[in-house]
Amino acid sequence: MTTHVTEITSLAVDLIGVKKSYGRSVEALRGVNIQVRKGEVFGLLGPNGAGKSTLVKIMMTVVRPDAVAGTILGRPIGHLGKKSVMGYLPEVTRFPNYLTGRQVLDYYAQLSDVSASDRRRVIPELMERVGLSHRWHDVRCSKYSKGMLRRLGLAQSLVNDPELVVLDEPTDGLDPIGRRDVRELLTELRSTGKTIFLNSHLLSEIEMVCDRVAILNQGLVARQGTLTELTDHSVECHIKVDGDAAALTAEVEQQGGEIRDGMIVMTQHDGEKVNNMIDLLRGKGIMIESVVPHRFSLEDVFVQILGADARGLKTVEPGKTPPVAARPVS
């Protein structure tokens, strides 16, 4: 089914104020705003129970939201025409175990309205592409290993040549080679212009493939932006001195730094303060061994957000740009 509608928006996913409670007690999403541009790989990060799966289930109409505004591929959530150009790999998949891998893909392709000729052409190709070798094509999927089922699931999500692919922890259960394969596949998909929405708590993975990320925590988006946007703010400078830095605590704190692991850490990206600190140290005749600028990894940002939250600091309200918390937790 093709719909001839020109979409004015360049956003593949544009969701505003997504709310969802399970029962009275569990507020899984508390007003989430997510914007994903067309053709990018978007990573949704968050600790266990943050609401990541709930969000993608809402996108795929598996879960009904309490409140939502905005569009997916320019149409409201659940638009059937748009759903036929979306692919989805759920967190857990359970395939009919009386079907072979090939039959599984054929079944789901039929449900996605893929024509018979396309199915015949695409399915074997896709199975090879996700690393299911020829001899597994006609084996019942009840005989597949966990990783192979994950690969089959991934193939399933691509069987209708979707514009937007939503993957909930695609590399869960895969070996390192499998993970690398998936990363390569994602990069390849991006190069063909597909938009990819990826759920994961594997930060290194997200760092390797994603253009933009959002960090979800306790049902709210704590950060959203490109990788550089997220990590750029968060540069600190580590000054290593000869001798015990702890004796200088008072001076260091006055300059806006802190002592950590016997090192002086200037927690803000502020050249002037770093220079002042160096002047101060030199003035005292202290030997500086090294000055190392330290760019945060995504993990640092992630831990920082969780830490802020754990210490009861305010999580960002929907729609506001989050302030950069000053203090990473080590």
Add this chain to the structure above:
Amino acid sequence: MTQVWSLIWDSFRESIDRMMFWVMVVLTVVLAAAMACVSFDEKGVNILFGAWKIESESFSLSNPDFSSFVGTIVVKFIADYYLGLLGVIVALITTAGVFPSLMTSGTVDLLLSKPMSRSKLFLSKYIGALTFVFLQSLLFVGLTFLVMGIRWHVWIWGYWGFVLLLVILFSYLFAFTALFGVMTRSSLTALLLTGVAWMVIWTPTAAADTLEAFRMAPGMTVNGEPVERSDEMGKWERVFRTASWFVPKTTDITEIAGQWVGAALFSDLLLSVSDSAPEQQRRDLEESREFESKVSPVDPLTSIGSSLLSEAVIVLLAMYQFGRRDY
């Protein structure tokens, strides 16, 4: 349409993957084979291809009413025990898991993400179960029909109607299995609750029929005591009859089955073979035939029509439940 077909086809593949289905197939074949071991000639019954012969006047080709006689007995037996009981129960057992297994996480997520509405998914699965039962009873009726025809020269064309009747009776009950399956996500619970529902919907028709029987048989006695007729009974009969309009009428199905095969009244049959019976027994039979002919026959259209309407209400309820919950 592709979606509906592939869902129905999948329900079918799922069902034949079940052990229960093959048990049923084997039982059907065994029954048909057993029936094929019996044949009739001019002198009587011939069992196991001549291994054992029983001389009988009624059960022989020389009896002019032979075909309606044997056919009616066998078909009545099948109507009462296969159509009305065993076949339906087995069909319910094989299909009770349809909705609970559809709703397990990992299955339902994938299906709901496909471009079709939840009601389409639900109805396709529902129809899938009916189709499966249709094929199952087609096999049963087809095989037994052929055996009766080829071995006994009894061709009862109305017997094919049993296929449809079984599916209809099954669907009355499967509506409940679907509803309870969607609500509890457990096939066992759904099955047990369906049993309870079956008893509940059976009550009004059964009670009304019993009261009607009392009304029609003035001389009836229970334990030797004559039964008193009262206005009270008439009132209750009307109450139950009215209540029966709002539920699927499972008991009517076997009666309709009897009508469709043109089965003679059972007492007629007995009368036809009781020439040598004692006088008293014959009189009893004649009395009960008189009574049977007085009881108002079930009208298939109104009975099935009103039953399907109430089934539709239950299906809608199940569909609503299925559509509004989160997975």
